Amino acid sequence: MSKAIIYRSGKLYKEDIEEDGSPNSLRVVQTGVCGSDRHILAQRLGDGPFVIGHEVVGIVDKLERPELLLGDAVQVGDRVVVAPGINCGKCRNCILKRKYCSNRFVYGFTPFDSPERNGSFAETMELRAGTKLFRIPDTMSDDRASFAEIMACAVGAIEKITDAANLSDLGKVVVLGAGPAGLCVYTAAKFYGMDVYLYDINEEALAFAKRVGPLHIAESLDQMEGVSAVIDCAGSAKAFTQAVELADIGGIVIEFGAFVPAAAPASFPFWLICQKDLTIRGISETYDRNFPVALRVLQESPLQLEQLFTERIPLDELDRIVQYLEKPAIGKAVVISNLNELTIKGEHLR
Ligand SMILES: [Zn+2]
Numbered sequence: 001m002s003k004a005i006i007y008r009s010g011k012l013y014k015e016d017i018e019e020d021g022s023p024n025s026l027r028v029v030q031t032g033v034c035g036s037d038r039h040i041l042a043q044r045l046g047d048g049p050f051v052i053g054h055e056v057v058g059i060v061d062k063l064e065r066p067e068l069l070l071g072d073a074v075q076v077g078d079r080v081v082v083a084p085g086i087n088c089g090k091c092r093n094c095i096l097k098r099k100y101c102s103n104r105f106v107y108g109f110t111p112f113d114s115p116e117r118n119g120s121f122a123e124t125m126e127l128r129a130g131t132k133l134f135r136i137p138d139t140m141s142d143d144r145a146s147f148a149e150i151m152a153c154a155v156g157a158i159e160k161i162t163d164a165a166n167l168s169d170l171g172k173v174v175v176l177g178a179g180p181a182g183l184c185v186y187t188a189a190k191f192y193g194m195d196v197y198l199y200d201i202n203e204e205a206l207a208f209a210k211r212v213g214p215l216h217i218a219e220s221l222d223q224m225e226g227v228s229a230v231i232d233c234a235g236s237a238k239a240f241t242q243a244v245e246l247a248d249i250g251g252i253v254i255e256f257g258a259f260v261p262a263a264a265p266a267s268f269p270f271w272l273i274c275q276k277d278l279t280i281r282g283i284s285e286t287y288d289r290n291f292p293v294a295l296r297v298l299q300e301s302p303l304q305l306e307q308l309f310t311e312r313i314p315l316d317e318l319d320r321i322v323q324y325l326e327k328p329a330i331g332k333a334v335v336i337s338n339l340n341e342l343t344i345k346g347e348h349l350r
């Protein structure tokens, strides 16, 4: 039996779920709470049922058929992060080696009837064949490692800039939105040596963001010139409009924040896309291949993203989890499934 939080038709339930005897499993340590989890509870991402949670840090607990797992070679007791998506390998997109599988399974998102297990707001997480695990460096805290999934997504956004632009010609890069996603994109851009600026209209969010360390903040966008790339992590019509206005001729705009339908802009200067010959790209999920580099970014960055955690909610406290998911908050929460006695060498004892 494993305690778990199950999402079903707009509600979360605390339940004991039977383990289904899968040969490989994790003991979940903790899971970062993501904006997508808010969308799930608000019924913007389907009806379930499934165990919610996808920004997992866990410890390999059972490993009877390691050949079914991909990613790093692991042993029982290893601390790992999980790439939440699994591609089928058989659909047209998979065969043509496109990025998106039509039958993609994602832990914490994809419903499957019986059993209703899947994501990581749970004590244990049974691993399906094809799951990719990545070992967490010993010196990295659980909290820092909790950013691996969102950082892998951020690295994907940065790749879209480097795909489209020659790094040596790249001017300024502006990240709109100073929440956890924006800060991950900012951190990744810094890692790649970009001249990156962070902007947010919310002063409180900006002040909070400075917890992670010194940031290059754009006080105003009015006078800014030579912006080659703008990444909208705010996900609002206003921010996207600003991004299109801000990008320089030949620039690139990346939409990183609008994962579900939102209010459309009252007016949108679409002609600027022609006038400035802009490239517009979106990103909708994490590419598995970016997990190793994401862990490297987290290991090498001086920015302390773990300072963004404002709440540590035990898995048992369903009401607190629901409350947190129902109202917007600055910062980020983490759901603690099991206290981790095995780590950490000095860095983050609790
Ligand atoms: Zn997420």
Ligand SMILES: [Zn+2]
Pocket: 087, 088, 089, 090, 091, 092, 093, 094, 095, 100, 101, 102, 103, 104
């Ligand atoms: Zn496929």
